[in-house]
Amino acid sequence: MKRSIPSFISERNVIIKEQGKTFGFIYPATYDIAMGGMTAITLGALVNSLSDWRFERFFLPWNPYIEPNSVEHEVPLSKMDILGFTSQFEPDYLVVGWILKKAGIPINNIKRRNSKSKYPPVIVGGPCSGANPFPLLDFVDGFFLGDAENSLSNLLKMIEEKGIEEFWKNPSEFNEIKGFWTPHSLESKEKSYSGLFSNKNFEDIAGSWYSRFNFTNLDTIPYPLKQTYCTLPDYHPYAPVKGETFQLEIGRGCSHGCRFCMIGSGMFNPARYRSLSRLLEIVEEGVKLTGVSKVDIFGMNLSDFPQLNELCWAVVNKGLEISIATLRPDMVNSELIQAIHKGGQTSLTIAPETGSDRLRHRLCKLINNEQILDATQIIFEAGTKILKDFFLIGLPTESEDDRNAIIDLVKKQNQIAQNSGVKEHLIRVDVNPMVPKWQTPLKNWVYNFLPENRPRLRDAVGHIYSQLNKMPDIRPKQVSVNEFLAQTWLTHLEEPINTLIESIPLESHTPISKNIGYYLHKYRDKLDTLLKNIWQDFRMSNWQVKHRIRATNITDRIFTRQYALVINK
Numbered sequence: 001m002k003r004s005i006p007s008f009i010s011e012r013n014v015i016i017k018e019q020g021k022t023f024g025f026i027y028p029a030t031y032d033i034a035m036g037g038m039t040a041i042t043l044g045a046l047v048n049s050l051s052d053w054r055f056e057r058f059f060l061p062w063n064p065y066i067e068p069n070s071v072e073h074e075v076p077l078s079k080m081d082i083l084g085f086t087s088q089f090e091p092d093y094l095v096v097g098w099i100l101k102k103a104g105i106p107i108n109n110i111k112r113r114n115s116k117s118k119y120p121p122v123i124v125g126g127p128c129s130g131a132n133p134f135p136l137l138d139f140v141d142g143f144f145l146g147d148a149e150n151s152l153s154n155l156l157k158m159i160e161e162k163g164i165e166e167f168w169k170n171p172s173e174f175n176e177i178k179g180f181w182t183p184h185s186l187e188s189k190e191k192s193y194s195g196l197f198s199n200k201n202f203e204d205i206a207g208s209w210y211s212r213f214n215f216t217n218l219d220t221i222p223y224p225l226k227q228t229y230c231t232l233p234d235y236h237p238y239a240p241v242k243g244e245t246f247q248l249e250i251g252r253g254c255s256h257g258c259r260f261c262m263i264g265s266g267m268f269n270p271a272r273y274r275s276l277s278r279l280l281e282i283v284e285e286g287v288k289l290t291g292v293s294k295v296d297i298f299g300m301n302l303s304d305f306p307q308l309n310e311l312c313w314a315v316v317n318k319g320l321e322i323s324i325a326t327l328r329p330d331m332v333n334s335e336l337i338q339a340i341h342k343g344g345q346t347s348l349t350i351a352p353e354t355g356s357d358r359l360r361h362r363l364c365k366l367i368n369n370e371q372i373l374d375a376t377q378i379i380f381e382a383g384t385k386i387l388k389d390f391f392l393i394g395l396p397t398e399s400e401d402d403r404n405a406i407i408d409l410v411k412k413q414n415q416i417a418q419n420s421g422v423k424e425h426l427i428r429v430d431v432n433p434m435v436p437k438w439q440t441p442l443k444n445w446v447y448n449f450l451p452e453n454r455p456r457l458r459d460a461v462g463h464i465y466s467q468l469n470k471m472p473d474i475r476p477k478q479v480s481v482n483e484f485l486a487q488t489w490l491t492h493l494e495e496p497i498n499t500l501i502e503s504i505p506l507e508s509h510t511p512i513s514k515n516i517g518y519y520l521h522k523y524r525d526k527l528d529t530l531l532k533n534i535w536q537d538f539r540m541s542n543w544q545v546k547h548r549i550r551a552t553n554i555t556d557r558i559f560t561r562q563y564a565l566v567i568n569k
């Protein structure tokens with residue numbers, strides 16, 4: 001047996017429990033990419049804290065000939081008692097499905113349930129499955145809705161008490177757990193696997209979706225202090241991005257309500273923060289127990305944390321290094337950037353989204369170019385070497401002038417960097433097509449991904465890339481529109497994804513996540529018809545935004561009103 005990561009990777013603080021039922025966590029990516037996040041660290045600490053359970057990690061294997069065995073005990077996926085994964089992006093479903101297939105586990109949940117081989121149930125959490133569960137109804141055995149810690153621990157306790165057999169026999173009983181829902185409870189009604197693009201009605205699940213579970217006080221959740229990290233040096237090609245850091249999550253949810261953003265649409269709201277005193281306590285103990293000298297500060301609503309300056313200074317004054325996630329330009333201030341610099345971070349990321357104030361305000365991102373340029377000034381004057389900008393393209397009402405405004409804004413930022421006298425500065429620019437996500441007012445804005453409009457979208461992306469690429473000190477990222485098209489197709493899928501997973505050959509896994517568009521190619525006509533129908537219905541219904549389920553207290557009427565504000569109707 002081989003584990004799914006190369007033998008030269010060494011880690012600290014891995015918890016290896018010998019006893020207990022097993023919860024296998026599947027990362028839909030190779031080790032270097034996967035270990036950047038906090039989800040597995042949080043869930044691992046929680047599962048291992050339960051006396052009857054232990055946590056095992058599985059990664060997309062590096063080598064197609066290696067079985068996806070666990071890192072902790074090198075056991076196969078099929079030997080786990082229960083499996084889980086998080087859905088950050090829809091293409092992850094295909095990668096997880098491929099890993100299950102590779103391990104000989106049926107991807108159809110009915111087959112797993114009815115099999116005498118006792119396969120583990122597969123549970124999913126995260127934003128994508130919480131926004132649109134339909135592609136997964138025949139694939140997974142349970143959904144976590146909202147913050148997963150409480151629901152996971154209650155689920156594992158209930159399974160421990162009643163046995164997995166009871167989960168398979170009477171799944172509806174488990175719907176009593178707040179923030180958990182199993183699609184097997186639909187079975188007595190009309191659930192049956194009928195292939196791709198059939199029409200089914202799953203209104204029954206709507207109530208469960210709306211009653212998700214979110215903690216009101218994050219200070220009450222136990223925080224993982226002795227965190228696992230990889231000890232490969234940063235320059236090693238297989239080293240995870242975050243390296244030897246202690247991860248500090250300061251909050252969840254966001255109150256800004258940007259109209260393209262699932263986080264802002266309320267699935268994780270209200271916006272909540274840990275208290276400053278609790279965060280400082282966590283840093284104090286965590287750094288000691290983990291044995292690192294760098295703290296990675298992140299959170300969905302990072303910049304809005306009222307004591308962010310104080311927190312960063314307190315961390316650096318302890319002699320620790322800092323790395324920090326994307327900042328909102330209007331919250332950038334000299335005191336904060338100086339703390340970040342003192343903490344050794346010489347690159348920063350902001351997300352202007354567009355170069356046009358008009359468009360940005362329509363998206364409800366209430367910042368303007370002046371604030372972005374002020375933030376740029378502060379960032380470079382403090383000696384920052386690298387600034388990374390995130391932009392979106394393909395927005396409603398976007399004109400050629402708006403797209404050119406991205407180029408102008410980056411040029412102005414570069415001018416500021418040059419004037420600030422920072423030697424060898426660089427501005428990295430990502431201009432990504434906007435994926436119209438479920439549970440947002442722009443859900444039905446599939447216009448740019450319609451077959452007839454894609455060439456225009458590609459030209460627009462290519463034009464910005466070529467213009468920025470000509471300029472010194474600016475490094476635009478080359479973007480594949482197909483990657484975002486694949487995401488859009490999968491975001492809008494209302495039927496089981498199983499057929500798509502089945503079509504991915506076992507032998508050509510490397511790297512699945514990069515080739516999703518290629519694997520979806522043979523379904524292109526059907527997937528395009530799906531987008532055309534969405535657009536047609538949207539137009540015919542006088543631009544009514546309709547979700548098949550409601551995941552927050554925002555109704556379709558409110559989403560429709562917000563869409564109208566975007567297009568100024």
Ligand code: SF4
Pocket residue numbers: 254255256257258261262263264265300301328365
């Ligand atoms: S500020 Fe960021 S996280 Fe919050 S709604 Fe806007 S894009 Fe989403």
